[in-house]
Amino acid sequence: MEAEIRDVRIERYYPDVLINSKEFSVLSKAVDPELANVWKALWKQFLNTFIYLLDKGGATRWESMLNLHPAVTDSLDTRRKVILAKINSSLPYTHRSFQLTLNGIYGENNVKVSLQYNKYECWLDITASLLYRSSAIKNLASVVIPANLSILVSNTKYVVFEIYSGLSMRMFKHIYIHPGVTFNIQNGSKIACFYSLTIKKMRHIKIRSR
Template identity: 30%
Template structure:
């Protein structure tokens, strides 16, 4: 946030009482606040986690990332950070690291079936908005001879068993299957 600048407070008590200096201070303070904000934004734009809208625009242009109208600032930062984290070698551990970056530690499961040349990745419902980014990452990191099976970790009976029928009847079957259930505890 912009720092409020009170130029008059830097003057001596005698100067603070003069009307012309009071007016001058009132006129110049917003300009100093603007400069202070510009310096703060420049510092924030040096790090992916604190990028401003302007910083995101610059990085998206450099990395050829296309912003969607629905993308908020945090999601744009996330995409930039994901792109920055891409690096060789393409290994199972590196793929795990990418998935942890995208979905968090508990936001996915991954099973490699070597004999079947299949890699199964399940994305937690909490990370379902990152589904397309996970698919893109898989296509980039996984060798072409391995079948990639990416899908969501839908809620199962074990997940909804802790809820009463009275709690569950408020929701459709689709909602119970495809939405995070933590939200329902608050109702």
């Protein structure tokens, strides 16, 4: 919303008989600047009723009413977003709507919400650049997230690197001897048993990492 500029001139409201009067002309020159200041102050108060049009004074007033305590390093835009989030932190909230709120305040996917329903945990994965604001983010989440969920903060980093490992190999030879039994029937009456041995060689390889 652009600021409305009004040319304040009190002489427009003078009766025709007073327009050319020197006394009233001097009076208008003295009063017009004061009325212009009054108009600017009223317009400023009007703009401060809109969150995204707040100036520093308006932001301080809202923060006082909402019991917010901004950091010294917070920009005016950041303060506006925190105020808006506080106003909009009314239940019920969904996972998706809360994620959209965080995206609007802290940037797209700078704070990711994940829920572990079986453990009753809500994880807020925060980028490294916003870790200093983790307390403020948790305070915002505590207003929105149900009280039976624990609010936990994490910071995930994806790193690509190579891992080197050494291997040692040992070879063992095991020899197993199993008896082989054969039966041979001759002439239908005599039974001869012949025993022989078979040798089976097996190799077992064990690989162990160091």
